[in-house]
Amino acid sequence: MRPTGKLHLGHFTGALESWVEQQNLLDEKGSRVYETCFLIADYHNLTTSLDTSEIYSNSLDMLIDWLAAGIDPEKSPLFRQSQVKEHAELFLIFAMLITSSRLERNPTLKEQIRDLNMDSLIYGHLGYPVLQAADILLYKGNVVPVGEDQIPHVEITREIARKFNNHYPHPVLGEVFAEPEPKITKFARLVGLDGKAKMSKSLGNTILLADGPEEVLKKMRTAVTDTQKIRKNDPGHPEVCTVFSYHGKFTPKEQHSNIETDCRAGSLGCVDCKKLCASNISRELAPLIEKRRYYEAHMDLVKNILLEGEAKAKVIACQTMQEVRTAMRLGETT
Numbered sequence: 001m002r003p004t005g006k007l008h009l010g011h012f013t014g015a016l017e018s019w020v021e022q023q024n025l026l027d028e029k030g031s032r033v034y035e036t037c038f039l040i041a042d043y044h045n046l047t048t049s050l051d052t053s054e055i056y057s058n059s060l061d062m063l064i065d066w067l068a069a070g071i072d073p074e075k076s077p078l079f080r081q082s083q084v085k086e087h088a089e090l091f092l093i094f095a096m097l098i099t100s101s102r103l104e105r106n107p108t109l110k111e112q113i114r115d116l117n118m119d120s121l122i123y124g125h126l127g128y129p130v131l132q133a134a135d136i137l138l139y140k141g142n143v144v145p146v147g148e149d150q151i152p153h154v155e156i157t158r159e160i161a162r163k164f165n166n167h168y169p170h171p172v173l174g175e176v177f178a179e180p181e182p183k184i185t186k187f188a189r190l191v192g193l194d195g196k197a198k199m200s201k202s203l204g205n206t207i208l209l210a211d212g213p214e215e216v217l218k219k220m221r222t223a224v225t226d227t228q229k230i231r232k233n234d235p236g237h238p239e240v241c242t243v244f245s246y247h248g249k250f251t252p253k254e255q256h257s258n259i260e261t262d263c264r265a266g267s268l269g270c271v272d273c274k275k276l277c278a279s280n281i282s283r284e285l286a287p288l289i290e291k292r293r294y295y296e297a298h299m300d301l302v303k304n305i306l307l308e309g310e311a312k313a314k315v316i317a318c319q320t321m322q323e324v325r326t327a328m329r330l331g332e333t334t
């Protein structure tokens with residue numbers, strides 16, 4: 001995840017919830033199903049902003065949201081991409097294994113160009129999925145928890161892994177990399193408050209995980225609803241309403257179907273509906289906000305978690321690069 005500072009509800013439903021679930025998933029013997037690694041993608045951040053003045057504080061802010069949501073540093077190394085230099089090394093090698101035309105066909109790239117109103121493309125942006133392939137394969141990732149928009153990137157990772165394995169069989173391992181599978185979350189994407197796009201900080205349509213109840217309500221008041229429901233008693237169409245999509249995630253099932261019925265019947269007004277939605281969101285966020293307060297009061301602990309995570313990640317990354325160099329016969333001396 002790129003370190004853009006405090007996270008929003010879209011990150012929570014699209015990634016964090018599923019990360020925590022997978023981190024804590026146990027098999028029938030009580031052993032963890034997955035070993036998990038979580039990466040602060042600070043190199044990736046350079047593709048959309050060259051300003052690095054707040055990259056550390058933004059990384060820490062994001063890390064606090066991870067911890068508050070339940071990511072456990074004892075189970076998962078949490079680390080910055082730039083502090084494990086093997087990411088850059090593997091990226092360089094992978095960049096030789098894929099054509100620029102393949103990367104130009106990446107649908108996520110086209111979407112980003114549109115969303116971010118980019119008039120020209122930097123080289124690093126085109127290579128974003130190649131660096132992502134290095135991020136995944138450096139840790140021998142075989143399952144990648146992603147939102148729908150990232151599926152094409154996992155496909156590129158699979159292609160690169162295949163190509164590497166074909167070109168460079170390892171004398172002992174045979175294949176260095178497994179082809180990772182995307183694991184898609186149920187609520188992969190949360191619509192922004194403006195109802196037009198995904199929730200995204202750059203689009204200014206978010207509710208932050210750190211927002212208290214008043215802030216959530218204030219933002220919820222701006223949410224786009226069914227434009228044909230002008231007066232309280234007008235029958236509404238919840239299927240086109242942003243607020244209703246949030247109810248789908250944050251409102252208990254029974255209440256949710258009442259909202260649908262009452263909206264359609266014109267017996268529920270948008271003001272009340274938004275209040276209810278805001279309060280349900282705030283109820284969900286309350287434990288995260290409490291944990292955030294704890295970590296904000298213990299910043300040395302947070303910084304230490306990062307350093308320890310980086311040391312753990314480095315051990316895995318060095319081992320993989322050793323295998324890569326052996327397979328490629330780089331650095332041979334005899």
Ligand code: SF4
Nearest residue numbers: 236241244263270273
């Ligand atoms: S009543 Fe609720 S679900 Fe219906 S249009 Fe208004 S905000 Fe949306």
